[in-house]
Amino acid sequence: xxxxxxxxxxxxxxxxxxxxxxxxxxxxxxxxxxxxxxxxxxxxxxxxxxxxxxxxxxxxxxxxxxxxxxxxxxxxxxxxxxxxxxxxxxxxxxxxxxxxxxxxxxxxxxxxxxxxxxxxxxxxxxxxxxxxxxxxxxxxxxxxxxxxxxxxxxxxxxxxxxxxxxxxxxxxxxxxxxxxxxxxxxxxxxxxxxxxxxxxxxxxxxxxxxxxxxxxxxxxxxxxxxxxxxxxxxxxxxxxxxxxxxxxxxxxxxxxxxxxxxxxxxxxxxxxxxxxxxxxxxxxxxxxxxxxxxxxxxxxxxxxxxxxxxxxxxxxxxxxxxxxxxxxxxxxxxxxxxxxxxxxxxxxxxxx
Amino acid sequence: xxxxxxxxxxxxxxxxxxxxxxxxxxxxxxxxxxxxxxxxxxxxxxxxxxxxxxxxxxxxxxxxxxxxxxxxxxxxxxxxxxxxxxxxxxxxxxxxxxxxxxxxxxxxxxxxxxxxxxxxxxxxxxxxxxxxxxxxxxxxxxxxxxxxxxxxxxxxxxxxxxxxxxxxxxxxxxxxxxxxxxxxxxxxxxxxxxxxxxxxxxxxxxxxxxxxxxxxxxxxxxxxxxxxxxxxxxxxxxxxxxxxxxxxxxxxxxxxxxxxxxxxxxxxxxxxxxxxxxxxxxxxxxxxxxxxxxxxxxxxxxxxxxxxxxxxxxxxxxxxxxxxxxxxxxxxxxxxxxxxxxxxxxxxxxxxxxxxxxxxxxxxxxxxx
Numbered sequence: 001x002x003x004x005x006x007x008x009x010x011x012x013x014x015x016x017x018x019x020x021x022x023x024x025x026x027x028x029x030x031x032x033x034x035x036x037x038x039x040x041x042x043x044x045x046x047x048x049x050x051x052x053x054x055x056x057x058x059x060x061x062x063x064x065x066x067x068x069x070x071x072x073x074x075x076x077x078x079x080x081x082x083x084x085x086x087x088x089x090x091x092x093x094x095x096x097x098x099x100x101x102x103x104x105x106x107x108x109x110x111x112x113x114x115x116x117x118x119x120x121x122x123x124x125x126x127x128x129x130x131x132x133x134x135x136x137x138x139x140x141x142x143x144x145x146x147x148x149x150x151x152x153x154x155x156x157x158x159x160x161x162x163x164x165x166x167x168x169x170x171x172x173x174x175x176x177x178x179x180x181x182x183x184x185x186x187x188x189x190x191x192x193x194x195x196x197x198x199x200x201x202x203x204x205x206x207x208x209x210x211x212x213x214x215x216x217x218x219x220x221x222x223x224x225x226x227x228x229x230x231x232x233x234x235x236x237x238x239x240x241x242x243x244x245x246x247x248x249x250x251x252x253x254x255x256x257x258x259x260x261x262x263x264x265x266x267x268x269x270x271x272x273x274x275x276x277x278x279x280x281x282x283x284x285x286x287x288x289x290x291x292x293x294x295x296x297x298x299x300x301x302x303x304x305x306x307x308x309x310x311x312x313x314x315x316x317x318x319x320x321x322x323x324x325x326x327x328x329x330x331x332x333x334x335x336x337x338x339x340x341x342x343x344x345x346x347x348x349x350x351x352x
Numbered sequence: 353x354x355x356x357x358x359x360x361x362x363x364x365x366x367x368x369x370x371x372x373x374x375x376x377x378x379x380x381x382x383x384x385x386x387x388x389x390x391x392x393x394x395x396x397x398x399x400x401x402x403x404x405x406x407x408x409x410x411x412x413x414x415x416x417x418x419x420x421x422x423x424x425x426x427x428x429x430x431x432x433x434x435x436x437x438x439x440x441x442x443x444x445x446x447x448x449x450x451x452x453x454x455x456x457x458x459x460x461x462x463x464x465x466x467x468x469x470x471x472x473x474x475x476x477x478x479x480x481x482x483x484x485x486x487x488x489x490x491x492x493x494x495x496x497x498x499x500x501x502x503x504x505x506x507x508x509x510x511x512x513x514x515x516x517x518x519x520x521x522x523x524x525x526x527x528x529x530x531x532x533x534x535x536x537x538x539x540x541x542x543x544x545x546x547x548x549x550x551x552x553x554x555x556x557x558x559x560x561x562x563x564x565x566x567x568x569x570x571x572x573x574x575x576x577x578x579x580x581x582x583x584x585x586x587x588x589x590x591x592x593x594x595x596x597x598x599x600x601x602x603x604x605x606x607x608x609x610x611x612x613x614x615x616x617x618x619x620x621x622x623x624x625x626x627x628x629x630x631x632x633x634x635x636x637x638x639x640x641x642x643x644x645x646x647x648x649x650x651x652x653x654x655x656x657x658x659x660x661x662x663x664x665x666x667x668x669x670x671x672x673x674x675x676x677x678x679x680x681x682x683x684x685x686x687x688x689x690x691x692x693x694x695x696x697x698x699x700x701x702x703x704x705x706x707x708x709x710x711x712x713x714x715x716x717x718x719x720x721x
Contacts, residue, residue, distance in 0.1 A: 339711065
């Protein structure tokens with residue numbers, strides 16, 4: 001029997017030949033396979049001037065103000081979940097880190113670590129989702145990197161990002177502005193993302209609308225900046241949920257906080273799923289929510305601004321800053337006080 | 353929202369709390385048996401709604417906390433064996449053994465898998481014929497039906513690579529022990545609602561009659577606990593010692609007979625050491641001889657190394673209701689959830705954990721927002 005024909009020219013080293021429908025180690029080697037992947041998949045999805053110049057670095061115009069710079073990594077499992085996917089999440093998470101310091105997000109980078117064997121269709125879907133999310137926010141993905149690791153070294157794919165935004169002059173949000181008597185606001189329902197991802201990963205067949213709230217927050221935040229110094233501090237409550245942000249504030253300021261549990265916005269699906277699983281929605285991650293600390297006199301205008309935006313319909317004033325140093329308390333349904341649990345270890349691993 | 357908000361209604365809570373205040377004419381000491389009930393009490397501040405003379409003492413109803421130290425060490429030893437995968441409920445991961453815990457073993461490369469159901473462990477065994485899968489069967493009578501079902505499934509599928517490390521414990525013998533102790537001050541019990549959902553409450557009639565204590569089967573939401581307390585103090589004030597069922601929406605006197613049948617088929621009572629109590633006659637369950645092939649203690653005989661409790665840990669006194677967690681000298685210092693001396697600080701049903709999570713502030717200042 002004659003040997004199978006080789007494509008011309010015959011390979012001189014053991015590169016896989018022909019097209020593959022999966023990511024192969026060769027795709028990460030920096031040679032022909034990598035170039036094709038970058039060109040046909042990444043560039044096609046992200047296409048913008050700076051990126052397509054294909055230099056080792058993106059060369060960008062001089063910024064018109066102070067720069068805000070952030071970095072983030074995304075290892076969520078599963079890659080696709082109700083309400084989102086790792087690609088869109090990577091964009092939202094990064095731009096939100098910029099938006100909460102008051103910066104306008106401009107540029108992102110995206111580094112991919114791909115598992116050998118990952119279907120290219122999956123990669124294409126993730127990258128497409130990232131591109132859509134970036135376009136919707138008006139940011140450009142201007143630099144990237146691709147590495148491929150052997151099967152089992154990562155779970156499908158991991159994404160690392162960095163983000164650059166421009167800060168308007170005079171804007172200075174931070175915990176150091178927070179004072180006793182200030183109020184704590186949240187922009188909407190708590191615990192949606194963490195519970196949706198947990199249910200998807202554990203294949204818990206919970207009936208009810210558990211969907212990630214993954215969303216960009218810059219437009220929701222923009223009107224709040226007009227509050228001037230009455231807007232003290234912003235944060236998006238991701239890993240560790242509302243509780244993590246509250247404890248962070250208490251630790252950094254040596255002030256205390258009391259949360260009114262009965263006014264916390266929580267969707268019925270999240271309330272039920274959390275009750276079954278023994279989780280507290282205040283400790284569960286959100287990816288499209290805002291925590292704002294404002295002066296007491298600014299509560300009503302701030303709530304009006306939030307509620308005018310689709311992402312802020314369920315905004316509520318949920319707590320107040322106190323002088324009891326370091327004590328983060330909750331006034332429960334029955335009017336009694338307890339300590340707000342602090343996130344311990346990793347109750348919900350790999351949700352972002 | 354069904355079954356949650358109705359049982360947390362502040363108005364109803366006020367009415368029940370008021371009724372308790374009006375009923376009580378002298379000091380009483382009541383024990384809530386189940387750790388889940390302890391957590392609700394502390395999380396919702398129910399103890400703050402009761403009259404000063406009415407003392408709630410926290411019982412040993414935390415199966416993770418009473419799992420014998422030797423068995424935790426055994427599970428850890430199994431996880432370190434090549435080719436063995438130990439499956440466990442999440443809570444057991446951080447419980448300290450003599451020298452380490454399952455979470456640390458996992459981080460060091462030991463095969464430890466968290467599961468929500470024992471049937472997941474059976475599936476894992478089927479999918480991994482080259483590995484030995486051991487399920488750490490912890491829990492009161494509440495979890496025994498599910499673990500029994502796992503054994504029956506494994507037998508039906510003729511799995512040679514599935515075993516169970518059985519650490520089930522039974523409530524009534526422990527209550528009898530508490531009531532028999534010369535130091536006992538407990539005058540009434542809130543019995544564990546979910547154990548009784550499975551087992552019913554006929555066993556408690558003997559206890560109530562023998563020791564002349566009222567026993568009220570109670571649920572886990574704030575209104576359940578307040579109602580359970582009210583029914584108990586009414587009996588105490590009237591000098592009665594009956595068994596009553598507050599948790600009627602889940603519990604029937606005869607319990608879940610199908611579940612009991614499965615448990616009876618697979619397990620038999622055995623004397624068992626409860627961590628912090630010593631040996632309790634009939635205090636545990638073990639696999640019947642018909643199912644000995646699935647007993648991890650038979651397949652992997654323990655090495656018999658002595659189990660060592662840290663000297664400073666006073667979990668035993670806490671679980672017998674003799675010491676309040678925040679009265680322990682190690683509380684919040686050497687002993688915190690991230691470095692616990694004993695199980696009650698790390699289990700989701702542990703009394704020490706409840707105090708740590710909910711009461712770690714200077715009482716009873718009430719800052720107005």
